Amino acid sequence: QEQLVESGGGLVQAGGSLRLSCAASGYTFSNYAMGWFRQAPGKEREFVAAISWSGGSTFYGDSVKARFTISRDNAKNTVYLQMNSLKPEDTAVYYCARNGGLVVVTTAIGYDTWGQGTQVTVSS
Secondary structure (H helix, E strand, C coil), X not given: CCEEEEECCEXXXXXXXXXXXXXXXXXXXXXXCEEEEEECCCCCCEEEEEECCXXXXXXXXXXXXXXXXXXXXXXXXXXXXXXXXXXXXXXXXXXXXXXXXXXXXXXXXXXXXXXXXXXXEEEC
16 A cells, blocks of 8 residues: 655744655655645645655755755655745645656646645744
8 A cells, every 4th residue: 555654844933944754655666756745724735846766856846945955765765855944934734745657747636645744833
């Protein structure tokens, strides 16, 4: 059974950092690109970052560029999201997802497996 489990969320002050992890199981992790999305209350789900199967290519949403870094460890079946210089507007539930196709995409419809999400709250 394919499964993604996020961890590492929490409460942090503005300007602080958090690292999210997403552990994958039930499939060959290294065959798939991975992504992070987030959703704040009353808002659409937003693309945050994506990484190719090898880790050689990364992609970021405009609102997080230069602050967030996505990485992966295929030996550990885990993808990470390092979040620095956090802002109150980064507050959301963060979701890890598996890119279902051959091309890395930045829209949620292109992802076929999702984690349950982890809450990130940034206080001002």
